[in-house]
Amino acid sequence: MxxxxxxxVGEILSANLLYHASLKQEIEWLFLETLGWSRHQLxxxxxxxxxxxxxxxxxxxLERLVKGEPLAYILGHQDFYKYRxxxxxxxxxxxxDTELVVETALDYLRGRRIEGTEIxxxxxxxxxxxxxxxxxxxxxKSRLWACDVSLAALEVFRKNAKxxxxxxxxxxxxxxxxxxxxxxxxxTIVSNPPYIARGDxxxxxxxxxxxxxxALFADHDGLSFYEAWIPWSFxxxxxxxxxxxxFGEGQGEAVLKIAQLAGFKKWTLKKDLSGKDRVLLAxxx
Ligand SMILES: C[S@@+](CC[C@H](N)C(=O)[O-])C[C@H]1O[C@@H](n2cnc3c(N)ncnc32)[C@H](O)[C@@H]1O
Numbered sequence: 050m051x052x053x054x055x056x057x058v059g060e061i062l063s064a065n066l067l068y069h070a071s072l073k074q075e076i077e078w079l080f081l082e083t084l085g086w087s088r089h090q091l092x093x094x095x096x097x098x099x100x101x102x103x104x105x106x107x108x109x110x111l112e113r114l115v116k117g118e119p120l121a122y123i124l125g126h127q128d129f130y131k132y133r134x135x136x137x138x139x140x141x142x143x144x145x146d147t148e149l150v151v152e153t154a155l156d157y158l159r160g161r162r163i164e165g166t167e168i169x170x171x172x173x174x175x176x177x178x179x180x181x182x183x184x185x186x187x188x189x190k191s192r193l194w195a196c197d198v199s200l201a202a203l204e205v206f207r208k209n210a211k212x213x214x215x216x217x218x219x220x221x222x223x224x225x226x227x228x229x230x231x232x233x234x235x236x237t238i239v240s241n242p243p244y245i246a247r248g249d250x251x252x253x254x255x256x257x258x259x260x261x262x263x264a265l266f267a268d269h270d271g272l273s274f275y276e277a278w279i280p281w282s283f284x285x286x287x288x289x290x291x292x293x294x295x296f297g298e299g300q301g302e303a304v305l306k307i308a309q310l311a312g313f314k315k316w317t318l319k320k321d322l323s324g325k326d327r328v329l330l331a332x333x334x
Pocket of ligand 1: 244
């Protein structure tokens with residue numbers, strides 16, 4: 050896509066809104082983020098003539114957007130819970146539903162009134178680190194062990210830990226969870242493992258095309274990571290410790306059964322914003 054020099058914001062904006070009305074929100078957000086503008090400016094400064102660098106950047110970003118690439122990858126970041134996370138195509142884009150994992154873990158830990166003591170956390174399949182690092186931000190005395198089998202994902206995690214000033218409180222491991230043997234160490238283990246059954250046709254095209262397969266798919270109808278990571282977590286937890294695991298639509302009963310078989314005696318299923326079971330909190334007595 051090319052445009053003559055002297056192009057205004059209004060010209061590019063209106064041409065794109067005309068042809069891609071369904072992307073209105075994303076297109077406007079792309080302008081705001083690229084120019085560092087407020088929403089008010091996007092209404093009042095439509096005659097602003099873009100500098101060549103600004104124009105080229107907006108046009109190349111728009112081209113990626115209309116080809117279906119998620120805005121978070123184009124901008125390189127995504128807001129999650131109370132914080133902003135760097136993302137790349139090596140990590141899953143943090144989802145609003147996953148904030149329930151953070152909130153559930155915080156409620157549980159605050160209910161145990163151990164906030165003043167040093168809390169040991171683990172985040173399995175950490176990706177961008179959005180879950181574990183959000184917990185560290187809100188629990189000043191906590192420490193986190195995070196693992197991911199993808200080195201490219203772990204590099205994004207490290208950038209986020211640094212950007213949030215948390216480097217001194219994290220340890221990470223570029224490995225599968227089960228390659229690490231821990232017993233009676235953690236107060237809470239959080240995870241949003243890959244849980245999409247291979248061949249699930251409900252998956253959105255843009256997710257399948259742009260997000261890393263390693264972050265999405267699991268064997269055994271999407272349950273294989275729960276089968277491996279929940280029994281591992283039971284051993285790794287201290288007494289009265291808890292797991293907080295996200296799962297996919299319709300998987301609640303199966304995931305709960307895996308937790309019961311692993312030895313958990315107390316549990317709660319939490320619902321997401323659309324009223325569907327989404328998160329398992331299970332406590333080791
Ligand atoms: C669904 S993503 C979740 C990422 C992040 N926690 C979030 O909620 O946005 C799952 C993550 O698990 C990682 N993963 C996949 N297989 C793994 C394995 N065997 N061991 C450790 N991590 C793994 C993927 O690389 C991916 O980053």
